Amino acid sequence: MLIAEPLQRAIDELSKLPSIGKKTAQRLALHILKSDENSVNALLQALSDLKTKIKFCSECFNLSVEEKCDICKSPKRDHSMICVVEEVSDVIAIEKTNEYNGLYHVLGGVLNPLANITPENLHIKELISRIEKGGVNEVILALNPDTEGDTTSLYLLKILKEYPIKISRIARGLPIGGDLEFADPATIGRAFLGRITL
Amino acid sequence: MLIAEPLQRAIDELSKLPSIGKKTAQRLALHILKSDENSVNALLQALSDLKTKIKFCSECFNLSVEEKCDICKSPKRDHSMICVVEEVSDVIAIEKTNEYNGLYHVLGGVLNPLANITPENLHIKELISRIEKGGVNEVILALNPDTEGDTTSLYLLKILKEYPIKISRIARGLPIGGDLEFADPATIGRAFLGRITL
Numbered sequence: 001m002l003i004a005e006p007l008q009r010a011i012d013e014l015s016k017l018p019s020i021g022k023k024t025a026q027r028l029a030l031h032i033l034k035s036d037e038n039s040v041n042a043l044l045q046a047l048s049d050l051k052t053k054i055k056f057c058s059e060c061f062n063l064s065v066e067e068k069c070d071i072c073k074s075p076k077r078d079h080s081m082i083c084v085v086e087e088v089s090d091v092i093a094i095e096k097t098n099e100y101n102g103l104y105h106v107l108g109g110v111l112n113p114l115a116n117i118t119p120e121n122l123h124i125k126e127l128i129s130r131i132e133k134g135g136v137n138e139v140i141l142a143l144n145p146d147t148e149g150d151t152t153s154l155y156l157l158k159i160l161k162e163y164p165i166k167i168s169r170i171a172r173g174l175p176i177g178g179d180l181e182f183a184d185p186a187t188i189g190r191a192f193l194g195r196i197t198l
Numbered sequence: 199m200l201i202a203e204p205l206q207r208a209i210d211e212l213s214k215l216p217s218i219g220k221k222t223a224q225r226l227a228l229h230i231l232k233s234d235e236n237s238v239n240a241l242l243q244a245l246s247d248l249k250t251k252i253k254f255c256s257e258c259f260n261l262s263v264e265e266k267c268d269i270c271k272s273p274k275r276d277h278s279m280i281c282v283v284e285e286v287s288d289v290i291a292i293e294k295t296n297e298y299n300g301l302y303h304v305l306g307g308v309l310n311p312l313a314n315i316t317p318e319n320l321h322i323k324e325l326i327s328r329i330e331k332g333g334v335n336e337v338i339l340a341l342n343p344d345t346e347g348d349t350t351s352l353y354l355l356k357i358l359k360e361y362p363i364k365i366s367r368i369a370r371g372l373p374i375g376g377d378l379e380f381a382d383p384a385t386i387g388r389a390f391l392g393r394i395t396l
Contacts, residue, residue, distance in 0.1 A: 004261040006247040013244040040249050046211040049204040063202040
């Protein structure tokens with residue numbers, strides 16, 4: 001098979017990205033090849049800026065252009081609440097809801113002994129020092145509802161109990177628009193355990 | 199919602215690509231952000247080379263790094279056969295089969311009066327001049343089996359009939375691994391019309 005080398009290389013590089021297979025990579029490469037120069041340059045510039053201009057917020061480890069991220073700097077946010085999440089993508093997901101107005105703390109993962117991820121690999125001591133600095137009234141644990149997330153939540157709870165702050169965990173139950181008939185037993189069980197009096 | 203500007207811009211640019219929605223764009227941008235610098239540079243270099251290093255073969259309008267593409271230059275290929283296709287992606291698809299050893303001619307589209315694509319917009323006169331140069335014994339029409347492809351095939355047939363060459367069209371019928379029960383009537387009809395004596 002004779003494919004021009006730059007095209008083959010672009011297909012190979014694109015198919016290294018998550019959820020991009022060989023066929024999609026080929027379609028993308030041919031699309032880029034046909035696009036006008038300005039839009040290709042805009043794409044290349046955006047991807048290159050992504051790598052060079054973005055760093056992590058020194059306070060909460062969210063993505064930031066400056067030393068502190070826009071959320072940590074904002075006077076409109078409630079600085080007495082910290083929501084602990086696993087990854088930057090979780091911050092984006094929560095921000096999209098417009099339901100939360102406090103600050104964040106991105107752990108950078110969850111405890112996972114099998115993958116050699118111990119408390120030292122996560123931004124846990126930075127969370128503690130934020131709490132020790134004072135001004136924090138509530139820490140909301142918003143880790144994923146899976147084994148690693150639960151283990152990490154329990155670990156954090158054990159440490160955070162030492163401080164005179166409220167510690168909460170986001171609710172578990174049936175997803176909005178979900179159907180009881182098709183929900184898994186674990187979710188239904190949790191929904192019963194977490195029922196609230198009306 | 200407060201997302202770092204370079205991240206938002208990368209998501210916007212990535213989601214302009216075909217088959218990439220906002221969610222996939224976000225996953226890709228976060229993946230690129232986490233990747234090491236070498237692999238990001240390799241991707242950026244490949245995409246930029248795609249735009250700067252690739253041009254169209256002066257003979258067949260396939261993609262090429264030099265003036266003539268590797269297929270047109272190859273002495274191992276059968277230079278007496280020309281397979282006419284719509285797009286560069288069709289050349290790749292046919293090359294993958296390893297069933298065809300002749301040359302190609304990429305039209306760059308199909309006739310479509312509604313989209314204002316007339317014979318002048320396609321590389322038809324270049325095909326004629328290749329045939330007039332001599333040495334071509336057979337032209338295989340491999341356009342897509344749809345209305346525009348058929349119209350273009352008929353148009354080409356009318357012109358090419360003037361020349362003392364064999365003109366053929368790739369076969370239509372049930373796809374390999376297909377199931378008669380689930381094939382559409384038009385395909386089954388074509389399979390009957392195109393039946394061969396055993």
